[in-house]
Amino acid sequence: MRRVEVGGESPYAVHVGRDLTRSVEIAQRRRALIVDSGLPGVTVAGVLDALSPEVVVEVPSGEACKTTAVYAEVLSRLARAALPRDSAVISLGGGATTDLGGFVAATYLRGVASYTLPTTLLGAVDAAVGGKTGLNLPEGKNLVGAFWSPRGVWCDVTWLATLPPAVFRDGCAEVFKHGLLTDGNLCDRVLAPDFGPEASDLVDVVADAVKVKADVVTRDPRESGERAVLNLGHTLAHALEAVTDHGVSHGEAVGYGLHYAAILSRDLGGRDLTDLTARFLRFLRPTPLPPLEWSDVAPLIARDKKADSAGVRFVLLPEIGRAELTRVPEAAASAAFVTWRGAVAELLTSDS
Amino acid sequence: MRRVEVGGESPYAVHVGRDLTRSVEIAQRRRALIVDSGLPGVTVAGVLDALSPEVVVEVPSGEACKTTAVYAEVLSRLARAALPRDSAVISLGGGATTDLGGFVAATYLRGVASYTLPTTLLGAVDAAVGGKTGLNLPEGKNLVGAFWSPRGVWCDVTWLATLPPAVFRDGCAEVFKHGLLTDGNLCDRVLAPDFGPEASDLVDVVADAVKVKADVVTRDPRESGERAVLNLGHTLAHALEAVTDHGVSHGEAVGYGLHYAAILSRDLGGRDLTDLTARFLRFLRPTPLPPLEWSDVAPLIARDKKADSAGVRFVLLPEIGRAELTRVPEAAASAAFVTWRGAVAELLTSDS
Numbered sequence: 001m002r003r004v005e006v007g008g009e010s011p012y013a014v015h016v017g018r019d020l021t022r023s024v025e026i027a028q029r030r031r032a033l034i035v036d037s038g039l040p041g042v043t044v045a046g047v048l049d050a051l052s053p054e055v056v057v058e059v060p061s062g063e064a065c066k067t068t069a070v071y072a073e074v075l076s077r078l079a080r081a082a083l084p085r086d087s088a089v090i091s092l093g094g095g096a097t098t099d100l101g102g103f104v105a106a107t108y109l110r111g112v113a114s115y116t117l118p119t120t121l122l123g124a125v126d127a128a129v130g131g132k133t134g135l136n137l138p139e140g141k142n143l144v145g146a147f148w149s150p151r152g153v154w155c156d157v158t159w160l161a162t163l164p165p166a167v168f169r170d171g172c173a174e175v176f177k178h179g180l181l182t183d184g185n186l187c188d189r190v191l192a193p194d195f196g197p198e199a200s201d202l203v204d205v206v207a208d209a210v211k212v213k214a215d216v217v218t219r220d221p222r223e224s225g226e227r228a229v230l231n232l233g234h235t236l237a238h239a240l241e242a243v244t245d246h247g248v249s250h251g252e253a254v255g256y257g258l259h260y261a262a263i264l265s266r267d268l269g270g271r272d273l274t275d276l277t278a279r280f281l282r283f284l285r286p287t288p289l290p291p292l293e294w295s296d297v298a299p300l301i302a303r304d305k306k307a308d309s310a311g312v313r314f315v316l317l318p319e320i321g322r323a324e325l326t327r328v329p330e331a332a333a334s335a336a337f338v339t340w341r342g343a344v345a346e347l348l349t350s351d352s
Numbered sequence: 353m354r355r356v357e358v359g360g361e362s363p364y365a366v367h368v369g370r371d372l373t374r375s376v377e378i379a380q381r382r383r384a385l386i387v388d389s390g391l392p393g394v395t396v397a398g399v400l401d402a403l404s405p406e407v408v409v410e411v412p413s414g415e416a417c418k419t420t421a422v423y424a425e426v427l428s429r430l431a432r433a434a435l436p437r438d439s440a441v442i443s444l445g446g447g448a449t450t451d452l453g454g455f456v457a458a459t460y461l462r463g464v465a466s467y468t469l470p471t472t473l474l475g476a477v478d479a480a481v482g483g484k485t486g487l488n489l490p491e492g493k494n495l496v497g498a499f500w501s502p503r504g505v506w507c508d509v510t511w512l513a514t515l516p517p518a519v520f521r522d523g524c525a526e527v528f529k530h531g532l533l534t535d536g537n538l539c540d541r542v543l544a545p546d547f548g549p550e551a552s553d554l555v556d557v558v559a560d561a562v563k564v565k566a567d568v569v570t571r572d573p574r575e576s577g578e579r580a581v582l583n584l585g586h587t588l589a590h591a592l593e594a595v596t597d598h599g600v601s602h603g604e605a606v607g608y609g610l611h612y613a614a615i616l617s618r619d620l621g622g623r624d625l626t627d628l629t630a631r632f633l634r635f636l637r638p639t640p641l642p643p644l645e646w647s648d649v650a651p652l653i654a655r656d657k658k659a660d661s662a663g664v665r666f667v668l669l670p671e672i673g674r675a676e677l678t679r680v681p682e683a684a685a686s687a688a689f690v691t692w693r694g695a696v697a698e699l700l701t702s703d704s
Binding site: 068069071072075076079080082103106107108109110111132134137138139140143144145146147302 | 420421423424427428431432434455458459460461462463484486489490491492495496497498499654
């Protein structure tokens with residue numbers, strides 16, 4: 001089992017291993033489990049057996065759980081059980097489930113202990129690290145939430161192999177991004193021919209990817225500076241998710257967004273990393289996008305919560321390992337969009 | 353204008369004065385105003401004129417705004433206006449409005465600047481100080497929320513005189529409680545024959561009452577210890593509000609609860625302060641309670657969010673200025689309840 005420390009205001013550890021359910025440590029005796037209703041029964045049964053929660057709340061699978069209505073219902077379930085302040089809220093599921101569960105923990109009785117057991121690659125390498133919790137609104141994703149660190153995170157990589165291959169590929173986008181933000185090693189591992197949910201080095205890949213994010217958020221827990229680099233590829237990605245009404249998954253949108261970031265960075269004088277991001281996009285085989293104009297996505301980009309009153313900034317990648325939050329002229333952003341659209345069309349038709 | 357400093361993790365000041373709308377300082381250019389729909393037009397017009405918010409959200413008056421449904425609607429209004437992270441959410445209204453507005457500020461885009469303009473005595477001396485924000489659930493009051501300090505609070509005491517006398521009296525319960533927690537001086541001022549919304553010393557009474565709470569929360573911002581004394585009278589009060597489905601107001605419930613706390617404290621060996629709390633209850637003239645048994649309120653007390661897994665504790669007052677959080681045997685609590693019920697019946701019939 002690998003253990004990765006996350007620092008900041010409330011330090012905790014992310015544990016990555018195989019068959020680790022029996023190693024999960026919950027300090028609180030009274031426990032609620034919030035669980036994605038789409039999980040395999042064997043995963044849920046193992047956790048129930050090990051942790052004996054007194055309240056189990058099944059929530060809709062994936063993003064469908066991140067609504068204010070589901071949030072209100074989960075809170076009422078905890079209140080009806082009269083769970084006190086020294087209880088634990090444990091979230092078992094993908095990043096959406098842990099975002100919801102974390103926000104419930106952050107706000108039930110003004111805050112109780114949170115623990116997360118991510119069952120997806122995306123949930124393990126992204127949502128589980130950094131204390132962000134939240135909900136979506138009809139107006140956009142993650143527009144509501146709180147910073148609330150879990151007391152501990154446990155990811156059993158055997159869970160990852162029980163989910164559909166597309167869910168696993170989805171999480172690869174963040175692992176690949178973490179490779180771009182450091183030395184490129186994680187990019188190579190994701191693109192290696194034997195990589196997948198059964199890969200023998202999976203514990204290390206997951207733990208290494210967790211560590212990249214952990215190191216960034218340890219230095220900038222409240223996203224006041226450096227942490228913004230984790231948003232590489234995400235500004236366009238959020239717009240693509242919104243404009244397709246989540247017809248593309250988060251990982252697919254990030255795959256598209258990383259290729260866009262590579263094009264924009266090259267156009268603005270950086271090294272040409274577009275071959276690498278194109279290889280990843282081919283690996284990802286994302287759901288095709290509808291025909292899009294810059295004018296379709298520009299207003300959504302302006303609403304991105306990383307925007308401030310002075311305009312939108314993009315994370316650029318002048319070279320591997322050096323990401324920079326930069327204010328970009330709209331003309332450059334829209335020109336890169338046209339280039340990107342053409343490149344994507346060619347990439348995804350040429351080898352299908 | 354009096355200025356009271358509140359320390360802790362995010363220090364700020366509470367300003368109390370007359371006609372101070374022009375003195376309100378909001379650092380952010382982009383502003384949303386959340387306003388109690390029951391306020392006099394002149395109060396709202398003055399604030400709109402001084403602060404020029406770009407979004408104005410009217411919410412139901414009083415506790416009716418503290419629902420997850422209203423919360424979701426307010427968040428959507430901010431999102432539709434694409435208010436960015438460096439915006440301000442300003443709450444104008446009583447404690448319920450500022451609780452809601454503060455929770456919106458705490459969670460919109462994972463936290464934006466909050467400012468509160470309390471228009472009720474209760475809002476000024478209680479809700480405005482200490483950074484607690486929150487909502488009710490069908491299962492109970494304030495079961496959801498976050499600690500999120502405002503950047504500043506301004507209370508114009510001329511607002512207090514524009515509201516119904518019962519609203520003013522309601523706030524007196526917390527002022528009186530703050531007197532019990534210190535040297536009794538505020539108790540005497542509330543019970544003075546000339547006290548009321550037009551009293552000449554009102555700015556000082558409000559500011560002094562604010563200062564009592566400010567000093568406590570400065571020493572214990574997260575309610576890990578001393579802050580619990582502010583709950584004097586509140587454990588029974590919350591149960592009475594719940595069991596009457598808010599047929600008694602918060603101030604009335606606290607008035608009842610303070611008399612109960614005085615009886616329980618005396619029964620357990622403290623000084624007899626029941627004459628003082630009885631005088632206050634007569635002054636308050638609260639809505640009568642339905643016939644109640646200990647078994648009606650005991651389960652609600654067990655659900656109080658101040659309860660932990662080991663049982664319920666009450667704040668006792670062995671003498672003026674010395675409040676103590678104490679675990680109380682159920683037999684003593686139920687016996688005091690019977691005494692209290694008899695005393696209340698006599699008090700409220702003998703001089704009506």
